[in-house]
Amino acid sequence: MKAIFSTLSIAFVMVACNSNPKTVVTTTTTAIDSTEMASYQAWKAQQQRDSIEAVVRAEQAAVTAAATRSSSTTRRNTSSYSSNSNTQPTTMNSESANTAERRGISKAAKGAIIGGVVGAGTGAVVNKKNRGAGAVVGGVVGAGAGAIIGRSKDKKDGRY
Numbered sequence: 001m002k003a004i005f006s007t008l009s010i011a012f013v014m015v016a017c018n019s020n021p022k023t024v025v026t027t028t029t030t031a032i033d034s035t036e037m038a039s040y041q042a043w044k045a046q047q048q049r050d051s052i053e054a055v056v057r058a059e060q061a062a063v064t065a066a067a068t069r070s071s072s073t074t075r076r077n078t079s080s081y082s083s084n085s086n087t088q089p090t091t092m093n094s095e096s097a098n099t100a101e102r103r104g105i106s107k108a109a110k111g112a113i114i115g116g117v118v119g120a121g122t123g124a125v126v127n128k129k130n131r132g133a134g135a136v137v138g139g140v141v142g143a144g145a146g147a148i149i150g151r152s153k154d155k156k157d158g159r160y
Contacts, residue, residue, distance in 0.1 A: 103159070106150065106154050106159060107150040107151075107153040107154045107157070107159075108147050108150035108151040108153075108154050109147075109150065110146075110150055111145075111146030111147055111148075111149050111150025111151075111153075112143045112144075112146045112147035112150065113143075113146070114146055115142035115143050115144070115145050115146020115147070115149075116139045116140075116142050116143035116146065117139070117142070118142050118146075119138035119139045119140070119141050119142015119143065119145070119146075120135040120136070120138050120139035120142065121135070121138070122138050122142070123135045123136070123137050123138020123139065123141075123142075124138065126138070
């Protein structure tokens with residue numbers, strides 16, 4: 001078995017060390033590569049234009065939805081009185097009470113998820129003796145680091 005493997009290895013080395021390069025093939029592949037690159041760049045530019053148009057359409061839809069929502073909402077004022085007779089009634093707008101809208105998953109949570117997955121993969125690859133333990137340790141460290149980075153991004157955005 002070793003003899004067959006070594007013979008095949010030597011044969012591959014000999015084939016790879018060909019001293020007569022084929023110049024015809026390299027020139028045609030260059031021409032093909034440049035045309036493929038041009039078509040790829042045109043496709044990528046079209047995809048970028050399409051995505052920009054989709055974003056603009058989504059923003060316009062959000063603006064129209066917000067306009068219809070704000071025109072259809074009615075504001076209620078509620079009064080609350082304190083037991084102290086010297087204070088004046090305070091009014092509370094129902095719209096200000098609903099300012100805490102759901103904004104989706106936070107960047108801290110996204111960072112923890114991504115960091116955990118990447119850390120687990122890295123830990124499994126690095127620890128050759130016990131891949132499971134490496135994945136667990138890497139996942140915990142990665143999730144912690146991702147959560148810390150995501151939390152700082154949330155603070156910059158004003159979420160917390």
